[in-house]
Amino acid sequence: MKKLFCLVALLAAAVASLSAQGSRVVADSIDSRVLGVTKNFTVYLPAGYEDSGRDYPILYLLHGAWGDHTDWTRSGNAKNIADELYASGFGIPAIIVMPDASGEKPDKTGFRMGYFDKEGWPYETHFFEEFIPYVEGKYRVRAEKKYRAIAGLSMGGGGSMVYALHHPEMFGSCCPLSGLLGTRPVAVAIDDDFTENIGRNDPQDILRNATDGQLDSFRTVRWYIDCGDDDFLAHFNVQVFLLMKEKQVPLQFRMRDGGHTWEYWQSALPSVLQFISIGFGE
Amino acid sequence: MKKLFCLVALLAAAVASLSAQGSRVVADSIDSRVLGVTKNFTVYLPAGYEDSGRDYPILYLLHGAWGDHTDWTRSGNAKNIADELYASGFGIPAIIVMPDASGEKPDKTGFRMGYFDKEGWPYETHFFEEFIPYVEGKYRVRAEKKYRAIAGLSMGGGGSMVYALHHPEMFGSCCPLSGLLGTRPVAVAIDDDFTENIGRNDPQDILRNATDGQLDSFRTVRWYIDCGDDDFLAHFNVQVFLLMKEKQVPLQFRMRDGGHTWEYWQSALPSVLQFISIGFGE
């Protein structure tokens, strides 16, 4: 029985690869003076990045507790999802940077886990003073508020929201997914230190205590908050929804079916990419 | 210029009408002894009702304030939406009954508006003691909890929820849309009487004060609550969401983009019909 060359399937594969031509996931790292260690990060470069010569919008996409900078591309299927959305003409291609805020323990928790400054581990300082400048110097990024978005899931949803509240002048859009957006009662009591650190960076406190000027600056960020109706963090998300309404900070809020799962975040990512695209393009 | 007979278009129209064959919207009425007046109502009979000879599940679909029994088919496009969903194979055809809870004023508000009993206008009594028996006697209805659903928008969202809380033994599924699901602070202060009447029938009070036995009975209802993120009643809906979670009464909760508009309710109706279909078919 003679084998035929599987022409059509090969052709199809070729077409498929073309549609994602040039999209690459790059493992990169930064020697952090602030933290005293080398931190890894992952970069998604959209199709055509190498040849286009032009600058791109950027999305910082944060992982959750027990995770690291490889989560979104491994469990989150971020490369395929972004490739497909961009190929379909429903999103403006962006560089997607996935930083590492994991801890030092084998399960990726520990003292160093988290997005906020603490005594001896000033992660947020590192993020704004070292990481963003490094990334936006190395890659061809349109380094302006309008073209910079931030999103994240769970602990990274909280991180993205607090970062955008601390630096509304930096981010055009912010999209917390299933975000750890509060601390009372404690939601994820990994250890005292984590709880305390999160507690000092409660987005609801920031919103509640904001001056009129701060509220005005929050209104310059495009907010998109999405959380599943079965999520154990759902209450924090609806609290933030009510609080932002009360403070008259416009936001998009979605509650879809689902829990604190990768299925939810995978199905959320296309909408995030669409939403931030409109911010880039307006 | 000779005219041709427009064959294909006619054929298409014929096919379209076939796919909705027999679906009818009927204007009906009931002489209410309880209320001392004749009340109108609208009935959607699914395609094939006349010929099938069999009994059907039933959905009571309630209108909002300033509305009446003709709203859902006029502004809500309910006939076309149901026809299309049933034709697509994504819903189990049901009889849809749209009652009238409008008031006596030209703008359809007034003393008689609303779904609850008040001195001199015992509408809820009428609904359960007269209306349901009349409808389910006249039309071929599978008159069991499993095959009976209730849904409604705004004031009718509140009505549907309170009816299902008052009579969990009657309804398999309950789907409040953009529901007036609370009263503090008052949301729609049409007049003192309305406010007071709604206040005596606050679903949050019912949930908060429920005995364990009542909570158990609430758990026999399939709940689907949907409200837009721009809706001025959104806070009531998220309050009910949190309260049902706290009371461990399982529910589906959705918050999509939109306000207190017919666009929202039209886009909600297919999901309502799908959700109640699974209840009918399980």
Next chain:
Amino acid sequence: MKKLFCLVALLAAAVASLSAQGSRVVADSIDSRVLGVTKNFTVYLPAGYEDSGRDYPILYLLHGAWGDHTDWTRSGNAKNIADELYASGFGIPAIIVMPDASGEKPDKTGFRMGYFDKEGWPYETHFFEEFIPYVEGKYRVRAEKKYRAIAGLSMGGGGSMVYALHHPEMFGSCCPLSGLLGTRPVAVAIDDDFTENIGRNDPQDILRNATDGQLDSFRTVRWYIDCGDDDFLAHFNVQVFLLMKEKQVPLQFRMRDGGHTWEYWQSALPSVLQFISIGFGE
């Protein structure tokens, strides 16, 4: 019984109107030298148009047979749909222009119906030589291919496709909905003249007979074709899909549930607005 002032509802209405602030539907007209008559058209000006002082992208949105320039805002709910999409942050606000290609008969058919040139009624010439220049001179339009899109339903789906094939240098995106995208066998035999005129402007013929250079120019247009699986024009749409694949002209193609109905076109419009927005913003 004292009436209270309905504060909250008013507030909600105010907020709702704010979110759509400035969006206006304008009735306009042009004295056509080419056609020798005055033609009406409808213009949607997005929220903030008056005050912004800036130029906007533009969408030409074409009606179907038996229709006119008022269809999309009346039956198509285009104003509310555009308002809501733009308010949600999922679309880049555009001016939407709805021209009139209706005929002279009471049912809006007749010799003058249609988007193509015929002896004594050179509509397409009028469209490109008079109408577009007039509109883009009068309103603040970013008058470039990238910022110009065209879409339409049924006869207007065919019109939009043929216009973009005749003038690929003019349109960044083209979105035919339930389009009359072929003529063999005849689909809508209104009269001999219509059939013949459509037949001379068959998009499949244009694609089939295109030179390599023309095909290249077709590839500079972003195509989004959407047709219901119950539509009597579905076969034309899948024929065009196969033909564009064969000719390697990339396109987005969608077949959703539904027929040749306003429900279909209303549910299609948000995706059209999202798709063309990415073209505007890239």
Next chain:
Amino acid sequence: MKKLFCLVALLAAAVASLSAQGSRVVADSIDSRVLGVTKNFTVYLPAGYEDSGRDYPILYLLHGAWGDHTDWTRSGNAKNIADELYASGFGIPAIIVMPDASGEKPDKTGFRMGYFDKEGWPYETHFFEEFIPYVEGKYRVRAEKKYRAIAGLSMGGGGSMVYALHHPEMFGSCCPLSGLLGTRPVAVAIDDDFTENIGRNDPQDILRNATDGQLDSFRTVRWYIDCGDDDFLAHFNVQVFLLMKEKQVPLQFRMRDGGHTWEYWQSALPSVLQFISIGFGE
């Protein structure tokens, strides 16, 4: 630093596991007399199967070329998708059986790959005479046409369609996804034998050559066909769509964005489960 017990997260996990309580994926096998070998298969038993004591509807879910009975639960995420859909109240829980039609080679192709009978490997005979009876005897299945559905992807899409055409009296619903629904020109020329075998079981031939009586029997099956607009098998799917329209065999047809990928099939599965649920429940 004292560690706290991570109460809330544990609680959430417990709740999550409850919502999927009892859902199990079972590895099973059958000693085939017809094929002379032991064939493995995978079974999804919905939550509560063990305790309910009642019979369930059944879905046969077929894999594609280069795959086997473990594909849908591994790459297709079928367990989580089914769990979530059923928990949300949008589907009637069914037993899902995933058979093995892989070949004998390391890459799972080879002489034995495929769903059809061939000299020396009568797989279809095995499927209908041994496999279905065995499965429906061993598990608590409602063994009637109404409660039996079949679906599959790619080669399994073709398999599911041909099985339902060969045995319309057996299946209430049939849902080919990205199906290999034709053979001219050959789509996947793995080897001569495969091509020839598929060619003898071309669903388009079956439809084209069907008697009126056969066509009538095809109309007793609820058809849902879904294929991505970037799929290299898209042309076969639209051909079948046109052919079934021509033969007046009603079907649902969807063409969404995407290619021949697990992302597509994962996003298709919820609709398949919803569609077959209505068939079970009608």
